[in-house]
Amino acid sequence: MMLPIEPVLAWLDIAGLSVFAASGALAAARKRMDFVGACFFALVTAVGGGTLRDLLIGAPVFWMHDPTPVALCVVVTFVAWLVPSRWWPERALDWLDAAGLAAYAVYGAGKALQFGVPAVPAVAAGIITACIGGVIRDITAGIPSILMRHELYVTAALIAAALFVGLSSAGVPAPWPTILGFAFGFAARGAAIRWKLTLPPYRES
Numbered sequence: 001m002m003l004p005i006e007p008v009l010a011w012l013d014i015a016g017l018s019v020f021a022a023s024g025a026l027a028a029a030r031k032r033m034d035f036v037g038a039c040f041f042a043l044v045t046a047v048g049g050g051t052l053r054d055l056l057i058g059a060p061v062f063w064m065h066d067p068t069p070v071a072l073c074v075v076v077t078f079v080a081w082l083v084p085s086r087w088w089p090e091r092a093l094d095w096l097d098a099a100g101l102a103a104y105a106v107y108g109a110g111k112a113l114q115f116g117v118p119a120v121p122a123v124a125a126g127i128i129t130a131c132i133g134g135v136i137r138d139i140t141a142g143i144p145s146i147l148m149r150h151e152l153y154v155t156a157a158l159i160a161a162a163l164f165v166g167l168s169s170a171g172v173p174a175p176w177p178t179i180l181g182f183a184f185g186f187a188a189r190g191a192a193i194r195w196k197l198t199l200p201p202y203r204e205s
Contacts, residue, residue, distance in 0.1 A: 028041035109161040163184050164180075
């Protein structure tokens, strides 16, 4: 049986969708693309991870049954389009992506739990929700994927999703699992952006 989703988690979905759409629109603006191209970038960035998540957990693909996500992407792109590029902070794309990463990691894990997915696969669903959109954005823009920069990225999504699922499974009342999962995931990604934090890479010897 599908469980109801808590209100804070639903708001986190809107926040994740918005900031990922903004990061896609900003990436398109930096490539000097037209408005329609920017809308496409915003859409694939915002819905890419959630689409794969829904297919994997057997849920209806969210943006195919509700026009709101597509409309929100267009509105966010329009707002981003009106802001001159010189007004955007140098690392605005990274910080928008960090907020979207943490929000979608928690929301993706929460939706998986809502559809009866066990804890460990639910964490994986959160990571997929958080990471795939940014990867699609970077590949489509023809720039090195954010995963190849060696900063904490998937790890930050793992922290957010695992903390949310762990606290929820332990019976911590809502909305604390959502708030703490997002906060710690965003803090981990923010620290990586600020101080270039990485995990030890693979070594041949």
